[in-house]
Every structure is written in C-alpha cells, then in structure tokens.
Amino acid sequence: MYKIAKENLSALFRLIADSQELYLPVRTAGQVNFAAWSEEAEVALDTLKSVKSPKDAFFPQSEGLYTVRKEGRKMKVEPGSLKEQDFVVFGMKACDVKGLEVLDNVFLADPVDTFYAARREHGTVVALACHEPEESCFCKVFGVDAANPAADVAAWIIGEDLYWKAITEKGEALTGKVKELLDDADETVVEAEKEAIHKVVEKLPYMNLSLEGWNGGALSEKFDDKLWEELYKPCLACGTCTFVCPTCQCYDIKDYDTGNGVSRYRCWDSCMYSDFTMMAHGNNRTSQMQRFRQRFMHKLVYYPANNDGMYSCVGCGRCVEKCPASLNIVKVIKAFQKQGGEN
Amino acid sequence: MSIENKSFRPKIVAFCCNWCSYAGADLAGSSRLSYPADVKIIRVPCSCRVNPMFILRAFEKGADGVIMCGCHPGDCHYSTGNYYARRRMTLLFSMLDYIGVENGRTRVEWVSAAEGVKFSDTMNSFVEKIHSLGENVRLGDLRCRN
Amino acid sequence: MQELINRAKELLDNGTVARVLGWKAGDLPYDPEPAYFETAESLKDFVYNGFCGANLSKYMIEASKLEGKTLVCLKPCDTYSFNQLIKEHRVDREKAYIIGVGCKGKLDIEKIRNQGVKGIESIEGAEITDEADMLKIQTIYGERSVAYADAMLERCHVCKGKEHKIFDEQIGESKETKDGERFDEVSRIEKLSPEEKFAFFQKELSKCIRCNACRNVCPACSCRKCVFDSNKFDSSQKANVDSFEEKMFHIIRAFHVAGRCTDCGECSRVCPQGIPLHLFNRKFIKDIDELYGEYQAGDDTDSKAPLTNYTFDDAEPSIVGKRG
Numbered sequence: 001m002y003k004i005a006k007e008n009l010s011a012l013f014r015l016i017a018d019s020q021e022l023y024l025p026v027r028t029a030g031q032v033n034f035a036a037w038s039e040e041a042e043v044a045l046d047t048l049k050s051v052k053s054p055k056d057a058f059f060p061q062s063e064g065l066y067t068v069r070k071e072g073r074k075m076k077v078e079p080g081s082l083k084e085q086d087f088v089v090f091g092m093k094a095c096d097v098k099g100l101e102v103l104d105n106v107f108l109a110d111p112v113d114t115f116y117a118a119r120r121e122h123g124t125v126v127a128l129a130c131h132e133p134e135e136s137c138f139c140k141v142f143g144v145d146a147a148n149p150a151a152d153v154a155a156w157i158i159g160e161d162l163y164w165k166a167i168t169e170k171g172e173a174l175t176g177k178v179k180e181l182l183d184d185a186d187e188t189v190v191e192a193e194k195e196a197i198h199k200v201v202e203k204l205p206y207m208n209l210s211l212e213g214w215n216g217g218a219l220s221e222k223f224d225d226k227l228w229e230e231l232y233k234p235c236l237a238c239g240t241c242t243f244v245c246p247t248c249q250c251y252d253i254k255d256y257d258t259g260n261g262v263s264r265y266r267c268w269d270s271c272m273y274s275d276f277t278m279m280a281h282g283n284n285r286t287s288q289m290q291r292f293r294q295r296f297m298h299k300l301v302y303y304p305a306n307n308d309g310m311y312s313c314v315g316c317g318r319c320v321e322k323c324p325a326s327l328n329i330v331k332v333i334k335a336f337q338k339q340g341g342e343n
Numbered sequence: 344m345s346i347e348n349k350s351f352r353p354k355i356v357a358f359c360c361n362w363c364s365y366a367g368a369d370l371a372g373s374s375r376l377s378y379p380a381d382v383k384i385i386r387v388p389c390s391c392r393v394n395p396m397f398i399l400r401a402f403e404k405g406a407d408g409v410i411m412c413g414c415h416p417g418d419c420h421y422s423t424g425n426y427y428a429r430r431r432m433t434l435l436f437s438m439l440d441y442i443g444v445e446n447g448r449t450r451v452e453w454v455s456a457a458e459g460v461k462f463s464d465t466m467n468s469f470v471e472k473i474h475s476l477g478e479n480v481r482l483g484d485l486r487c488r489n
Numbered sequence: 490m491q492e493l494i495n496r497a498k499e500l501l502d503n504g505t506v507a508r509v510l511g512w513k514a515g516d517l518p519y520d521p522e523p524a525y526f527e528t529a530e531s532l533k534d535f536v537y538n539g540f541c542g543a544n545l546s547k548y549m550i551e552a553s554k555l556e557g558k559t560l561v562c563l564k565p566c567d568t569y570s571f572n573q574l575i576k577e578h579r580v581d582r583e584k585a586y587i588i589g590v591g592c593k594g595k596l597d598i599e600k601i602r603n604q605g606v607k608g609i610e611s612i613e614g615a616e617i618t619d620e621a622d623m624l625k626i627q628t629i630y631g632e633r634s635v636a637y638a639d640a641m642l643e644r645c646h647v648c649k650g651k652e653h654k655i656f657d658e659q660i661g662e663s664k665e666t667k668d669g670e671r672f673d674e675v676s677r678i679e680k681l682s683p684e685e686k687f688a689f690f691q692k693e694l695s696k697c698i699r700c701n702a703c704r705n706v707c708p709a710c711s712c713r714k715c716v717f718d719s720n721k722f723d724s725s726q727k728a729n730v731d732s733f734e735e736k737m738f739h740i741i742r743a744f745h746v747a748g749r750c751t752d753c754g755e756c757s758r759v760c761p762q763g764i765p766l767h768l769f770n771r772k773f774i775k776d777i778d779e780l781y782g783e784y785q786a787g788d789d790t791d792s793k794a795p796l797t798n799y800t801f802d803d804a805e806p807s808i809v810g811k812r813g
Contacts, residue, residue: 028692028695028696029692029693029695029696029763029764030763031696031763033696033762048607051696051698051761051762061698061699061728061729062728062729062730132607132608132630133608134607134608134609135517135607135608135609135610135629136517200608200629203629204608205516205517205610233523233524233525234522234523234524234548236547236702236705236706236759237701237705238700238701238702238704238705238706238759239699239700239701239702239727240700240702240759240761242700243698243699243761244698252727252728254728256486256730258484258486258487259404259405259487263486265728265730267727267728267729267730268728270700270727273701273718273727274714274718275718275720275726278720320517320520321598321602322761324543324702324705324706324758324759324761325522325523325543326515326520326521326522327522330516331515331516331522334516395741395744396716396737396741399737399740399741403733403737416801417801423799426799426800426801426803427796427797427799429799429803429805429806430781430795430796430798430799430803431796432806433776433780433803433804433805433806433809434744434747434773434776434777434796435740435744436806436809437772437776437809438740438743438744438769438772438773439740440683440809440810441675441678441679441686441772442686442687442690442736442740443681443683443684443685443686443687443688443689443691444683444687445683446809446810447810449806450806450807451805451806451807482733482736483733484731484733484734485731485732485733486731
C-alpha cells in the first residue's frame with residue numbers, strides 16, 4: 001500500500017504520460033468524460049460517473065477496420081492497426097471494471113476480437129473506490145463492491161491523499177514505474193474508508209433490489225410477458241441508455257465512401273434503433289416494443305444464459321440518470337416484481 | 344495550406360439550374376470566355392432542388408467552396424422555385440457563418456442563359472475568393488483526405 | 490395536482506376520454522415518466538410537479554392513431570408544439586382532449602447535480618408554488634437547498650408566457666418565469682470571430698454521442714423515417730467517426746425544423762452531454778425574425794411557415810456577410 005498527496009497527482013499523471021498514453025476523467029464544456037490527459041486538461045476525479053462509461057478506452061464508439069484506396073487501376077487494402085502501445089486508464093470505478101469483465105466474456109471468447117484483445121493486453125486499469133456513491137447506483141445488486149475495485153491498481157481518495165494498491169502484475173509494473181512519487185502507507189485509513197463506503201451503500205434506495213426471477217432459464221416466461229407492452233410506451237427510441245452503458249457491446253459495421261475508396265469501420269449500435277441488426281431480408285425486430293424488450297432481456301436473461309448466470313448489467317446507474325423519458329432497468333425490474341406480487 | 348502555397352488548386356462545386364445558369368455556362372464556353380477548371384458543375388433541374396444537405400455533402404467530400412446559380416428572381420422556369428431556394432440558402436449560409444465557416448466559401452448568384460459573361464466573371468471571382476481563403480479545413484471529413 | 494386527477498377520473502368514468510396521457514411518479518424524487526393511464530385506479534401514480542418537463546405533444550402523434558380520445562396534459566409551451574403538429578396534420582385534434590395545466594417553471598435535475606448535490610433522498614418544493622423560492626433537498630450526505638432560479642430548465646428562463654394556445658379546459662395557475670432574453674446567447678456568439686465560433690461549436694459538438702435523443706424527443710421531428718436513419722445514406726448515422734458527422738447532423742437537424750421549431754427546448758433538456766442544442770434552433774428563429782418578419786411557430790394552426798413562403802423582395806443570401 002502506497003500513498004501520494006492529491007497535490008502531487010499532476011506530477012504522477014505527467015510521469016505516466018511520459019511513457020504511455022493516459023486516459024482519465026476530463027471536464028470539457030461542462031461534462032466529464034474519459035479523455036487523453038494533457039497539461040491543459042481539467043481532470044475531474046471527484047466526479048462519480050463520467051457521462052459515457054470508460055468502455056470507450058477498450059471498445060471505442062467507432063474504430064476503423066480497414067481502408068481500401070484506389071491507386072490507378074489497383075486497389076490498395078490497408079488493415080486498421082491494432083493497439084501496440086501501452087496505456088493507462090485512471091479513475092474507472094468498480095462498476096466500470098466489472099463492465100470490462102462483461103465485455104471480456106463477449107470479445108475474448110472464441111472467435112477473439114483482435115482489436116479488443118490488443119487493447120486489453122496493453123491497457124492497465126487504475127480504479128478508484130467510490131467515495132460518495134449516489135442514489136442512482138445499484139452495483140451491490142450485481143456483486144460489485146464500490147469500496148474495493150477489482151482492477152490492476154485499486155486507489156482510494158481519502159482526505160488529501162490518494163492511496164494506491166497494486167493488485168495484479170500489470171499493476172505492480174505500473175507501480176514500479178511511478179514508485180519515486182509514492183510513499184509507503186498503512187492500510188488502516190483505507191479500511192476505515194471502505195467501511196464508510198459500505199455504510200453509505202446500505203442507505204441507497206436501489207442497492208437491495210431483488211433480481212428474483214431473472215435468470216437464463218426465464219426466457220419464454222419473460223419474453224412473452226404482456227408487461228412489455230406497457231413498459232416500452234414512454235421510450236423515445238433514442239440510444240442514450242445503450243451509449244452511456246458500460247456493458248452494451250453491440251456494434252455495426254459500415255462502409256464509408258471516401259471518394260477514392262472505402263473506409264470500413266465499426267461503431268456502437270443500439271438495440272433501440274430501427275436499423276438494429278438490419279439484414280438483407282429486413283429487420284427481425286419490427287416494433288419499438290421488441291427493441292425495448294431486447295435490451296433488458298439481453299442484460300438479464302440472454303447474457304446470463306450464455307455466461308454461467310452472470311448478468312450484463314453492473315448497476316452503474318448511468319441510464320437511470322440519463323434517460324430522457326426517465327425509463328431504466330430498475331423500473332423494469334421493479335415493474336415485473338410488482339406484477340409478480342399481485343398475481 | 345494558404346495562399347502562399349501556389350500549388351493549391353481549390354475544388355469548387357457549382358450547382359447550376361438547367362434552365363438558366365447551365366445554359367449560361369454553355370454560352371460562356373461557346374463565346375470562348377474562360378473560367379478556371381477548378382469549378383465542377385452539377386446540373387440541377389431548378390435551384391430549388393438544392394437541398395442544404397447537398398451543400399454540406401460537397402464540403403464533406405472535400406470541396407473548398409460551393410456556389411449555387413439559378414434564374415434571376417422572377418424568371419424561374421417553374422415560377423417560384425428560386426424564391427424558396429433564396430430563403431433556404433440565406434438561412435443555411437447564415438448558419439455556416441454562425442458555426443465559424445468563413446462565409447466566402449458559399450455563394451448564390453443569379454445567372455440567366457444569356458449571361459455568359461456574368462457566368463465567367465462570377466466563377467473567376469469566386470475561385471479567386473476561395474484561393475484567398477485557402478483549403479477548407481473546418482467542414483470536411485478527414486477520411487476523404489487520404 | 491389533486492384537481493387534475495379528479496377531473497381525469499371524471500372524464501375517464503363518463504367515457505369522454507379512453508385514456509389519460511400524463512406523468513407517472515418514479516421511485517426517485519425527480520424521475521416521473523410520461524405515461525398512459527387507462528383506469529381511474531391507475532391514476533394513483535399520476536404526478537405533476539416541477540420535474541414533469543417532458544413535452545407530451547410528441548406522444549400525441551402515436552396517441553392519435555389509437556381508438557378513442559386521449560386526455561393530454563399540456564403546459565403552456567407544449568401547446569405551441571401541439572398547434573404546430575395540427576398544422577402539419579400529424580395529430581388529430583378530434584382525438585385529443587387537452588387540459589392546459591398550469592406551469593410555474595420546470596426543474597432540471599442536471600443543474601441541481603451540477604451544484605454538487607448527490608445522494609438525493611427527497612426533494613421538498615418540487616411542486617412549485619409562489620410562496621417558496623427554494624428547493625429543500627434531503628441527501629444522504631446532508632441537507633441542501635437550491636434556489637428555483639438555479640435549478641430551472643434553460644427554456645424557463647426565456648418562458649414564452651403563461652397562455653395556453655390551445656386547450657379544452659385549463660387547470661392550475663401559471664406564472665411567467667422569464668428572466669432572460671431568448672437571443673442573448675445567439676447574439677453573443679454571432680459577434681465572435683470565425684475562429685472563436687468554430688472553437689466554441691467544435692468543443693460543444695465533440696461531446697455528441699449520436700444518441701439521437703434530441704431528434705427523437707423533438708415534436709417537430711415527426712418524419713416517419715428520418716433521413717439520418719436511411720441505410721442508403723452513407724453518412725454515419727449513429728457513429729461519431731469524424732467531427733464532420735456531428736456538425737452535419739446538428740445543422741441538418743436544426744434546418745429541418747427551421748420555421749417549425751417552437752423553441753420548446755426539449756432537445757437541450759434531454760441531451761445526455763448537455764450540449765446547448767437550442768442555440769442552433771434559435772439562430773434560425775432569430776434569422777427568420779430579422780429577415781422575414783417575426784414568426785412564432787405554433788402560435789396558430791393556419792399561417793404559412795417561413796420556409797414554405799416567400800416575398801419578391803426577400804434578402805439575398807449575400808446579406809450573411811454584410812450583417813453585423
């Protein structure tokens with residue numbers, strides 16, 4: 001266990017950024033999102049949740065797969081490059097880290113997504129414990145401990161210091177690189193902080209949400225439920241929930257005509273959109289109700305069915321805060337619970 | 344890139360109405376009036392056919408300037424098309440100016456089929472203007488640059 | 490609120506309306522969702538308070554296709570949108586029973602959070618009254634108070650007034666909350682140099698995640714299929730691949746509603762990244778006002794929209810460079 005004074009953090013960032021890329025929460029035009037560190041960047045470590053989740057660092061919203069260029073009478077194909085340089089993502093939260101586990105199950109399973117795998121290999125995650133969790137959080141429901149992020153390095157901001165604890169080999173390696181700035185520290189302060197966080201977590205309204213009835217085996221029972229017909233109605237069919245989500249992993253592959261060739265890229269897709277999984281024969285989800293149902297069924301039924309019961313929601317609560325129509329996964333879970341109670 | 348760079352050849356898209364400016368361009372040609380080859384003409388059935396998206400798409404794909412030519416107000420082949428186009432383009436150009444695109448990059452001129460001279464003069468002065476503004480870097484798609 | 494519920498029950502019971510379109514209370518103090526109520530019993534969850542900012546006119550497009558009348562609660566500014574939709578034949582007036590609900594300003598939870606309020610347990614004063622001017626917020630980290638003026642939606646600072654433009658009956662009192670000028674910010678930007686303007690918009694738009702919330706919530710964006718959803722269109726629709734994409738999307742989005750946008754402010758309210766999208770719409774409104782005469786979309790149901798109209802001596806496009 002090490003510590004560093006908060007006022008020395010910019011020196012720490014500079015040192016890390018000297019040898020590798022560094023992504024951390026940065027405030028731009030009033031909003032905090034993960035971005036590359038620079039001397040001018042306004043680092044916002046106090047913000048609990050970045051608007052977009054940091055999954056961007058490993059699975060960017062859009063990335064080029066290859067480009068084709070016309071050169072005279074020939075075509076030149078250039079594959080997109082895999083990440084080759086090491087980078088650090090600083091300030092992810094416990095739920096975001098759990099989100100990576102969800103993505104790993106998808107992208108690192110056979111067939112391996114090489115773009116994602118390269119980023120995972122080169123990325124080191126320094127995660128911060130949540131000093132002040134909020135009412136929209138429900139990570140505990142999915143077995144996430146807000147006080148104990150399971151990353152390469154776990155960190156706690158307590159008072160004027162940041163406490164630093166390497167957990168994995170990658171974490172040890174990073175610690176070795178920045179050791180000159182770290183002082184030895186003792187664990188008791190951190191233990192007290194953890195306890196304080198746990199106490200707050202107990203007070204939050206969504207932390208004891210029950211997931212009873214949601215599992216991989218509930219497919220037809222949940223799928224055919226009439227309740228979806230009611231629940232989807234306020235949905236505007238925008239993609240906010242899916243784009244701020246740390247675990248949504250659907251993507252689309254598209255071609256862009258550059259005038260002198262084609263640039264093929266992939267970008268996040270959203271099950272809320274009318275062209276989601278559009279194929280030559282058309283779309284297999286023709287109504288907004290079906291698209292809406294897809295999102296929650298995927299998170300709470302399909303994914304657990306394929307991944308030994310692990311849910312693909314981590315309870316970060318971004319959708320709770322950002323949905324323009326105030327819909328969210330918690331409301332869906334509760335609506336089913338309520339219906340169950342009445343039957 | 345800037346004006347000092349003599350090798351800069353601007354790409355200019357001109358949307359020309361079939362009934363007037365396009366014929367005006369023809370007249371300029373048959374009268375041996377010159378205008379730079381940097382101007383690429385796209386024939387449209389009426390200036391009113393020009394959707395604001397056309398203008399933005401031209402910039403996206405690498406145009407440095409976009410000019411729209413139509414019949415003089417009152418002379419539209421379809422009576423009123425250019426009146427609508429006039430309002431649309433005014434608002435669009437004002438918006439482009441508002442988000443910081445130099446307003447010299449867009450222009451509307453009314454050129455009739457009899458005005459070969461005006462067509463050539465207009466194109467010469469527009470190309471000169473784009474030369475002085477240099478390459479369009481604010482409104483293009485980077486992917487189209489390589 | 491109780492008066493509203495009672496009246497809704499009455500109209501449901503006597504068969505005047507088949508359903509009520511209003512807001513349903515969520516479990517957090519600030520998250521009511523737009524909802525349909527079909528029985529008097531379900532109205533127990535009905536809520537109307539400062540967090541009911543959603544403009545229900547948009548939902549009336551779908552509701553107009555349903556059997557029977559829908560009772561819809563519209564705030565004064567929402568009625569402009571409804572009028573505009575009537576003009577465009579997108580809603581059916583006969584299918585709507587409009588209750589003009591009173592409005593004393595609506596609240597923005599983002600603004601409240603931005604003042605460092607976290608862990609909200611309860612909010613006192615969400616039902617805005619004339620007597621109070623503060624919200625009392627109970628959080629797990631202690632009590633906080635926030636002045637209404639600091640918590641109000643941007644659009645309420647430039648309130649269009651307390652008059653309902655269309656209604657069958659009115660319930661509740663309204664108050665004009667205007668304390669700013671609608672075009673101030675637009676004028677400020679107009680005066681900047683091209684470099685500064687570009688930097689400003691580039692910074693704001695770089696946050697865009699292409700979620701399309703601004704488009705989908707917009708009552709004027711009522712196309713059955715949006716041009717940006719076309720798979721024949723090779724612009725990236727949902728990807729922020731290049732900064733050009735966002736500019737294109739936002740310019741065209743605003744252009745497509747130019748002359749039809751009532752300035753209801755929903756786009757800015759819903760943007761998850763807090764982009765001041767109204768600045769695009771208001772620029773068009775300001776230009777239209779200055780060049781073609783004052784025009785408020787949704788003021789009536791029969792006037793000609795500025796972009797489907799013309800005069801012989803309209804300003805030439807070259808005026809753009811000449812104006813101050």
